Structure formats: C-alpha cells, structure tokens
Amino acid sequence: MNMARLERWMQANRWVWSGMAVLILWFILSVVTNRFSIASLSGIALSASFLTIVGIGQMFVVTTGRGNIDLSIPSVITLNAYIALLTIRCVDANLLFGLPITVGLGVAIGILNALLVVVLRIPAIIATLATGYIFATATLLANRAIPGFMISPIVKNIASGRFFGVPIMALVALLFVIVASFVLRRTAYGHALSAVGQNQTAAKLAGVNTGLVTATAFIVSSVLASLTGVFLGAYVGGAFLDMGQAYLLQSIASVVVGGTLIFGGSATALGTMLASVLLVLIVTTMQIMGLPPGTQDMVQGIVVILVLALAGRQFVARRPKHAKEAAPPDAQKA
Numbered sequence: 650m651n652m653a654r655l656e657r658w659m660q661a662n663r664w665v666w667s668g669m670a671v672l673i674l675w676f677i678l679s680v681v682t683n684r685f686s687i688a689s690l691s692g693i694a695l696s697a698s699f700l701t702i703v704g705i706g707q708m709f710v711v712t713t714g715r716g717n718i719d720l721s722i723p724s725v726i727t728l729n730a731y732i733a734l735l736t737i738r739c740v741d742a743n744l745l746f747g748l749p750i751t752v753g754l755g756v757a758i759g760i761l762n763a764l765l766v767v768v769l770r771i772p773a774i775i776a777t778l779a780t781g782y783i784f785a786t787a788t789l790l791a792n793r794a795i796p797g798f799m800i801s802p803i804v805k806n807i808a809s810g811r812f813f814g815v816p817i818m819a820l821v822a823l824l825f826v827i828v829a830s831f832v833l834r835r836t837a838y839g840h841a842l843s844a845v846g847q848n849q850t851a852a853k854l855a856g857v858n859t860g861l862v863t864a865t866a867f868i869v870s871s872v873l874a875s876l877t878g879v880f881l882g883a884y885v886g887g888a889f890l891d892m893g894q895a896y897l898l899q900s901i902a903s904v905v906v907g908g909t910l911i912f913g914g915s916a917t918a919l920g921t922m923l924a925s926v927l928l929v930l931i932v933t934t935m936q937i938m939g940l941p942p943g944t945q946d947m948v949q950g951i952v953v954i955l956v957l958a959l960a961g962r963q964f965v966a967r968r969p970k971h972a973k974e975a976a977p978p979d980a981q982k983a
Contacts (some may be wrong), residue, residue, distance in 0.1 A: 663908025664920030698822035700925040704903035706870035713863045714846035714913020717773040719870045724784035726893030729878030731791035741803045755875030759868030767860045808884035829918035846913025902953045
C-alpha cells in the first residue's frame with residue numbers, strides 16, 4: 650500500500666525526477682572535479698534562471714495541448730534585448746518607458762501568434778516559426794540602429810548581482826515559479842488551461858472560452874521571452890544576433906524534462922525550474938569533458954527524445970483498454 654501511494658505521489662509530482670537527476674549529476678561532478686561545491690551551484694542557478702523564465706512561458710503554451718509550441722521565443726529574446734538597449738540605454742530613469750515598451754512588444758507578439766493559431770487555425774509550430782523569421786528581420790534593422798552597448802545599472806545589478814551570495818536572477822526566477830504554480834493550481838484560469846489541454850471539446854462544452862485561454866498562453870510566453878531578453882542583454886553586457894537561439898531547444902527541453910505533459914493538460918512550474926538546472930548541469934559537464942557545441946546540442950536533443958518517448962509510452966499505457974472494444978465493428982475490421 651505504501652509503495653502504491655508513493656507511486657501515485659511521484660506520478661502527481663513529476664518534478665521529483667528532475668530534482669533527483671540534479672542531485673545525482675551534481676554529486677558525480679563533485680567526485681570527478683574535486684572542486685564542485687554548494688557555492689559553485691550559484692553559477693549554475695544564475696545560468697538556469699534565464700532558461701527558467703523562458704521555460705515557464707513555453708510551459709503555458711505546451712499545456713494548451715494540440716502540439717502547441719512557441720518557436721518564436723529566440724527571436725523575441727534577441728529583438729527585445731536590442732529594443733532595451735535602444736530605449737533604456739544606460740539611464741535608469743528610462744526604465745519608466747523603456748520597460749513598458751518591451752513588455753508591450755511582447756504582448757503584441759503574443760497577440761499576433763494567438764491570432765494566427767486561434768483565429769486562422771494555423772498550426773502553432775508553423776505560425777510561430779513564421780513570426781520568428783519576421784522578428785529576426787526586425788532584429789537586423791535594430792542592429793543597424795544600435796548606438797552601442799549601454800546597460801541600465803539597475804537592470805545590470807538584477808541580472809548579475811547577488812543577495813547574500815545568492816544570484817538575484819535566481820530569486821527572480823523563483824518568484825516567477827511561485828506565481829506560475831499559484832496560477833496553475835489556485836486560479837480559475839489555471840484549471841481552464843489544464844481543461845483545454847486535456848480535451849478542448851469537453852472544455853468548450855463546459856463553458857470554457859478555449860480561444861481566450863489559448864491566446865493568453867501565447868501572450869504569457871512572449872512577455873516572459875521579452876523580459877528574458879532585457880535581463881539577458883544586461884547580463885552579457887549588450888545584444889548580438891542569435892543571442893536567443895540557444896533557448897529554442899532548451900525552452901522545450903526544460904518543459905518536457907521537467908514533467909509537463911507534451912500532450913497538454915498538466916504542467917509543473919517547479920519541474921521546469923529543476924529541469925533548467927539539470928540542462929545547465931549537463932552542458933557544464935560536457936564543457937568540462939571538452940565536447941564541441943554541436944555534440945552538446947546533439948546530447949540535449951537525445952535527452953528530449955528519450956523523455957518524449959517515455960511520455961508517449963505512458964500515454965499509450967494509460968489509454969482505456971476497452972477503447973478498441975468500444976469501437977464500431979466496421980471500424981475494428983478496418
């Protein structure tokens with residue numbers, strides 16, 4: 650009975666697998682390098698914080714189901730890093746209008762993606778990939794107009810500063826995780842989001858505005874990607890083309906590895922954060938081993954494929970056994 654209860658608990662809290670993997674990999678690195686310590690995890694947490702914020706936005710989109718994924722995230726990150734440099738510059742007072750501009754741009758991009766997916770019914774992968782190309786072109790134009798690398802001191806302190814030894818960005822990411830967890834578990838929108846991902850038709854019959862729920866998820870994704878672009882630009886000290894490209898695969902990986910169902914209907918913000926830490930640890934391990942960037946991408950891709958394959962097997966296993974029996978005789982013969 651206790652084992653069955655533990656199994657049910659682990660199925661309901663899928664983030665535990667990422668947490669265990671983080672502890673195991675950290676222990677292995679500690680043994681191999683003889684210099685890995687708790688303090689060194691702060692650097693890992695700092696790198697993972699940017700991925701966590703982006704991953705949470707991607708998580709909302711994936712939770713809507715129907716294979717929805719936001720592929721415009723890299724372009725949104727890069728574009729808003731440039732917009733922040735153009736509007737905020739190195740003057741903190743400019744945050745009063747520069748930050749709303751970047752957030753407003755994220756909202757506009759999210760609305761555009763939502764219109765393409767919800768209203769025009771274009772598959773999300775195609776729609777967001779197309780808008781990503783459009784924003785990449787806008788980034789080229791912004792690159793020509795950029796006056797130089799000038800960063801707001803306040804944003805710079807948030808992106809790279811520490812509070813009692815803890816990276817401030819890690820605390821910011823944790824705040825986003827707490828808010829996202831509250832929204833998913835304690836609000837009507839969170840329940841509606843899960844309902845849409847589980848069965849859109851049933852959710853619509855239950856009175857859920859499925860189009861609005863899906864559209865909001867895309868807006869959340871674009872806004873969080875926009876904020877990540879601002880903080881990431883401040884952290885690296887400027888903006889450069891394709892600076893958000895690394896987050897294309899990693900944002901999806903952090904979601905699925907963290908325990909959010911790729912089929913939609915169930916999400917875990919804590920799992921997304923732990924998976925982000927795990928992915929950064931994996932990259933760190935490969936860098937210590939001296940593996941080239943191409944191999945690092947390949948390994949991350951293999952991790953995602955394995956997780957998706959496992960999720961697919963669990964999905965098939967959980968399908969009602971009587972589904973085939975309930976089908977019409979003609980359908981069974983076919």
